[in-house]
Amino acid sequence: MKTYIKGIALIIGFSFASCEDVIDVDVPTGQIRLVIEASLDWEKGTLGNNQTIKLSTSTPYFETEVIPVVTGASVKVVDMDTNQEYVFIDQNDGRYTISNFVPIIGNTYNLEVIYDNETFTATETLIAVPDFNSITQSTEGGFDDELLEVNVYFDDPADEDNYYLFSFYEPGDLFANVDNFSDEFLNGNEIYNFFEKEDDDDNDQAAFQPGDTVEISFYGISEQFYNFSSIIIEQYYGGGDPFSSTAAEARGNCINETNSDNYAYGYFRVTEVVKASYTFQ
Incomplete structure (x- = not known):
């Protein structure tokens, strides 16, 4: 009886295999720019x-x-x-x-x-761009109080509008983590920024551990580049989110x-x- 069932299953398997059709999807291609x-x-x-x-x-x-x-x-x-x-x-x-x-x-x-x-x-x-006042580490200022984060402090120039771009990169990661912000509500004060990582198998990324090194780049940017980079950052980190805005x-x-x-x-x-x-x- 077991042999008979296996034979039926094998026939059904071949039937499905023989009925498979390869469908070529013609994906529209935009203008080369x-x-x-x-x-x-x-x-x-x-x-x-x-x-x-x-x-x-x-x-x-x-x-x-x-x-x-x-x-x-x-x-x-x-x-x-x-x-x-x-x-x-x-x-x-x-x-x-x-x-x-x-x-x-x-x-x-x-x-x-x-x-x-x-x-x-x-x-x-x-x-x-201002100089760094100090760079420290902690587990208290980030989103998860069990994860190490790097903390960066700098003085924002008073009485002027400033826009900044940060890049945090651990050698070995696929990509750097990038964020930007303005001094709209912090003008003339010492500003603090931080970066922490969670374990992410999809991106081959691991949380910071003692001995890890992070490379930090801090840019002074124009308002128009701030607006442009905001769109890029939102679309990159919003990928796969069903509630994110439509990519433009x-x-x-x-x-x-x-x-x-x-x-x-x-x-x-x-x-x-x-x-x-x-x-x-």
């Missing part, structure tokens, strides 16, 4: 003269193996206050570099990218002066950044 990664970040304590701008093109959603780089473009940045022009050299791998950039706090810089007979421009002002196309500040409909992705920013490394005790 230029992607501009132009973050001119001046780290405190350095000259800031070595800078890199990356150009590529967008790809279909399911094509993740190769990022198509852009070569042969013309890339330059002009200091609008001094009229100094900085021409970035094509490295033939999507990178355009320069070694004589002069960052000046408060100056306004204009980016110009000429690619495929079209001109893309963007404008940003170099924003200063996040456009940066790079404008196509030749054909406005063929806009670029990415952003041009000019910031001062302070970096630190903290090891948990």
Whole structure:
């Protein structure tokens, strides 16, 4: 009897296998666009003269193996206050570099990218960032009083609007944790920020333990980059949340002066950044 039942099950299995059809889903593909990664970040304590701008093109959603780089473009940045022009050299791998950039706090810089007979421009002002007052650790200031968190303190300049971007990264993690905020309700005070991690097998992430190191980058950013990054951060951390807002196309500040409909992705920013490394005790 058992043999008979097994035989029936085997026949049914083959029947289902033979009835499977491969369905090819034609996924719509958006227009291929230029992607501009132009973050001119001046780290405190350095000259800031070595800078890199990356150009590529967008790809279909399911094509993740190769990022198509852009070569042969013309890339330059002009200091609008001094009229100094900085021409970035094509490295033939999507990178355009320069070694004589002069960052000046408060100056306004204009980016110009000429690619495929079209001109893309963007404008940003170099924003200063405060120094760290102190970096500590605790288990009391975060969301979970059993998890270690790193705490960062700095003084916000009084009587001015300031916007900040933080990046926390433990070597070995897939991604850095990024957040931004303004001093709207904290103007002129010492500001405190923290970061803690939970165990997350999906992202191969573990909570902080004694001996772990976290790399901290702290940027002074413009209001327009604050607004842009807020959209990116909300969409990234809201992924998979059924109550999150509908994802919208996040456009940066790079404008196509030749054909406005063929806009670029990415952003041009000019910031001062302070970096630190903290090891948990």
